[in-house]
Amino acid sequence: MRLLNDLSRAMDTGDGMRTIGISEAEGPCALAIDVGSSSVRCLLYDRSGDQIAESEVQLAYTQRMTPGGGSESDPGELLDLVTRCIDGVAENTAFKNAPIAAVGMTSFWHGLMGIDRKGEPCTPVYMWSDKRSGDDALALANEVDVREVHQRTGCRVHSSYWPAKIRWLRRTQPETLARVQTWASVTDYLHQEFFGPLATSISMASGTGLLNGRTLDWDAGMLDALDLDPEQLPEIRDRSLAYEGLDEPFATRWPALANIPWFPAIGDGAAANVGAGCVGDDRIAMTIGTSAAMRLIVAEGDDRQPPSVLPHRVWRYRLDRDHQVLGGALSNGGNVTGWFASHLAQGDFEELTSAAARVEPDGHGLTVLPLLAGERSPSWHENATGTISGLRLSTTVGDLFRATLEATAYRMAAIYDDLRLLAAPDHEIHANGAAVLASPLWLQIIADTLDHQLDAVDAEAEASARGAALCALESLGVLSSLRDIDHEVSVSYFPEPDAHARYLAARDRQSALEAAISTISLDH
Incomplete structure (x- = not known):
C-alpha cells in the first residue's frame, strides 16, 4: 500500500503529553473551560500541564445554519453547556481531591453577540464562518484604507470580523441593532453571568477587527467608520487580571471555585500554541x-x-x-x-x-x-x-x-x-x-x-484547553515562563x-x- 511508503519517513519520538491519575498530580491544579465551535469541554490539569484522568466532561452542540451563509450559536445554550460541564467535573473524584487554584478559559475568536440594557443576549452569537456580511465587508473596504486598517488592527476587512457584521446588522436588522447596549464575545457574556462586570481580554479583543494593536485600545478609526461609540464595547483587561468571587447561584453551586481566580478567556488559537x-x-x-x-x-x-x-x-x-x-x-x-x-x-x-x-x-x-x-x-x-x-x-x-x-x-x-x-x-x-x-x-x-x-503532538492532548490551564497557572506565578512549557512530540514526519x-x-x-x-x- 502507498500508505506504508508515505509513512515510512515518520518516526515515533516519544509518548506525548501524559494523562495521569489524581494521585500523581502535582499541585496546584487548574480547571480549563474550552468553548469550541462544536462542543464545550471542562477538564483538569496539574502544574506540569498533565491532564488528570477522568476529569473531562464534553458536551456537543450544533450551530444553526441559515440561508445565505448564516452560522449562529445560541448564547443561552452555550451558558447552559458550560455550567453543565462544570457540574459534571465537580461530581468526579478527581475534582474533589485536586488542589484547584485557578480557572482558565478559552474560546473561538471572532464570534459576535449583542447584549441589551438588562444584560441579556439580544442576538445569537454570529460565528466567524457567518458569511452574510460579505457584501458589507466589500462596501466597507471601499470606504477605509484597508492596508492601514490591517496594519493598525492586525485584521483584514472581511466578513469574519466584527466591523462587517455590525454594518450588516445595521443595514438588515435595524430594530435588533437598536436593542444592543454592548457588543461582546460569548466568553465576555459568560464572565458577566458569573461575576457581574462585562469585560473582555486583550486576546479576545484582538480577534474582533476593532482593537488597535499599537495602543491596545479600541481603534478610533474603525469606530468612526462604523459610527460606533466606545461605550458600546467591553472594557479591555489583560489575561493576568483575574475575576474573583462568583455570583450566586454559582458560588453555592461550585463552592470549590467560588473564591479562586478565574482568568479572562484567551483566543483558542493563542491557547493552542501555548498548549502545544x-x-x-x-x-x-x-x-x-x-x-x-x-x-x-x-x-x-x-x-x-x-x-x-x-x-x-x-x-x-x-x-x-x-x-x-x-x-x-x-x-x-x-x-x-x-x-x-x-x-x-x-x-x-x-x-x-x-x-x-x-x-x-x-x-x-x-x-x-x-x-x-x-x-x-x-x-x-x-x-x-x-x-x-x-x-x-x-x-x-x-x-x-x-x-x-x-x-x-x-x-x-x-x-x-x-x-x-x-x-x-x-x-x-x-x-x-x-x-x-x-x-x-x-x-x-x-x-x-x-x-x-x-x-x-499527542492526539489525546487537548492543546487549547491545556493552554488555557497553563496560562492561568503562569498568571498565578506557578510557572515562571510560558516558553518553559514542555512540548513533547509523539511522531515526526x-x-x-x-x-x-x-x-x-x-x-x-x-x-x-x-x-x-x-x-x-x-x-x-
Missing part, C-alpha cells in the same frame, strides 16, 4: 480541526522583534499585552475532509484515506480549490467557492480525496511562505488538532509540501524531496486556476 509548547519565534504551531491555521507567538522585547510592518497575508492577534500571535487561518480544514467522507464514503474516513494513500503524490491529474466554506487566508476572497478541475471518467474517489488533502496543504504553504520569514531560521513546526492528527497521510503530505519536518518537487508544480497549477476563475467565481 509553541511560544517563541522558534516554534510554529499548525492546527487543523474544523478549520486550519498556522501561528507564531512572538514576545515583545525579545531579541527578534515582531515585524513593524505586517506582511499582507498575515494577521496579528494577541495572547496578551506582551505576546503577539502572527499567522493565517483557513476556513477549510476538517470540515472539508468530513464533507468528502460523508458524500463519497458514507462517512468512512479510513476507507477514503486508504484509497488516497494508493495514489502517487499529485498523481491524479486534478487541481482543486478546497474553498467549500469560503476563504480567509491566504487570499481573503469574500465569496469563494470550491472548484475541481481535471475530472475524467477514470478519476477515482481516492484521486479526489488525495487531491483535496494536497490542495489544503498548498493553502497552508501559502501562509507558511510569509510566516517562515518571521520565525527563527531553525524553527520547528508542531501539528495539533483532531482532524489532522487522525490522518498520518495528511501530515506526511503537509511535511512534503512545506519541505520541513512536522512534529505531531520528514519531507521527501521528490514529493516536494511535485507539489511545487501543483501549487503553481492551483494558483493559475485561482487566478483564472477569480473574476467569475470568487468575487461575484
